[in-house]
Amino acid sequence: MPHLVLRTIDGAADLLIEDLRAMSSIRSICQLSAETVECAVDGPLDELAASALYFTAEPDREAAEVAPLSWMRRFGRLERLPWSTNPVVAEVLVRLAKIRPGHRVLDPFCGTGTILLAVRRRAPTARVVGTDHDPHALEIATRNGTQDLARAKADALPFKDRSVDRVVTNLPFGKQVGSHALNRTLYPAVLSELDRVLTPDGRAVLLTEDKRLLAQAIQRSALKLVRERLLKYNGATPTAYVLTRPRRR
Template sequence: MQLNLRCVEGAADLLAAELTHLPSVTVLRSGLASVDCHVRGSLRELSACRLYSSAAIPLPGRPGDENFLVPLQHLGPLAFRVGTDNAAVRRGLVATVEECLGWWNDPRSWAVNVTDSVHGWVAELGELHWTQRFGRLERLPWATNPVVAEVLVRLAKIRAGQRVLDPFCGSGTLLVAASRQAHDVQVLGSDRTAESVELARRNLGGTGQLTTGLAENLQQPDRSVHRVIANLPFGKRVGSHRDNQRLYPAALGEIARVLTNDGRAVLMTEDKRLLQEAVAGVRGLKIVRERLLRYGGATPTVYVLSRTRT
């Protein structure tokens, strides 16, 4: 089966690299925000990969073309929906799929979503959609996108037994992703509101060490944290540039204090110049890598920081 996997723009190389380790998957090509691959047999291995949001079978041509539904003939019978704003096209395609494939239309509980995309018509597979693979998380309006969270924790290169801190943990999306990266990872989180910390605690299933507190005053000993990961407030939904002028230098000073000598911090923000200036003014940290991401109208940069040589 040939599939197109949609991912965060700027992270397709990470997805392609992870797919090459799956015996049942062959990577065909990689674009800016997607990877085409061929899957043999079961989809179980692919389902376990979390660096993509949806997987779809490309459909040839447009509805009404002779071979349009041919790639779907080996599936089903199953529930489907048609995702298009054109009501006439939707009604016609629903009737065609029901007649030709024997499927039934169920927009609320679908196994396949036949939809038009910027790259043409595709059939999204429900079992590989991120809402099915990631499980249900309680989320705040400004919570990190789960696929973006997976990108950040991959860049953190978390190893077994390490202590991983998110000083802006919110509802804990990054910590949930970090906890899956290696055996016996100890996740630590803090946030300024008790409501956020409680959501994170529920999402983590009671695991992890979570506290209510400020990133400017971390409740961790010196040189005690191996990895820091954070989606920093950058003024779109949380905070403001003026607040960040005080917050970023103070938080970075604390990150420099708690990181181990071989520690690494992965920080994402759209307040880019301010973060760069703040890092330059903090003794003990340096930027070693930058990665621009694009998703949902946002264009943040992920900064990977390490300790300077002393």
């Protein structure tokens, strides 16, 4: 029975373990570190290959065949820009969104479409839409296989009030895209627009490293912070913020 060491990101190991526990072909699971999980596989690799919560799978011996678990086999050939969302990070954000069948899911900073593709993998019946102000990024997103894209700014979305069930996005936080100075006005404006388009039971998952600024904007917004998840990868330490509408008494 081959053992595999799966490498993920710090902040996603618990979600990966949850996936593994639901697989009939997995016989044992052991978390080795914040970024690695070991498991024993007894059967086909199809279930494991369907998970998008790890980068690589390393066998404990040369004989183990792990070709079906390769990055290309699981994620496909994606065109990317330097600031494109990491596919494993995108998967974590989508899990936090708790998307249900038929939900309309929006990424207002969709870039090359990584989060949109993660939504489609996780929730095939969701209605996925993406917007971005950069036409070049939207062209790449189209080549990556995403649909229902529109050029628009995130603080002026082309959607009706209360028409979006879930928002999942990687905000610009000033390292490769945007700036801290611009975010001072951008973050409050985006939160106001999300408040407008989200349904009464809507949910938003926002990733950023400009944490203090977003936290301050959330405190002044009509949305409620219900959860935070710190992620660590490639020297980055962003936090995913999960927002909902306050419950009416």
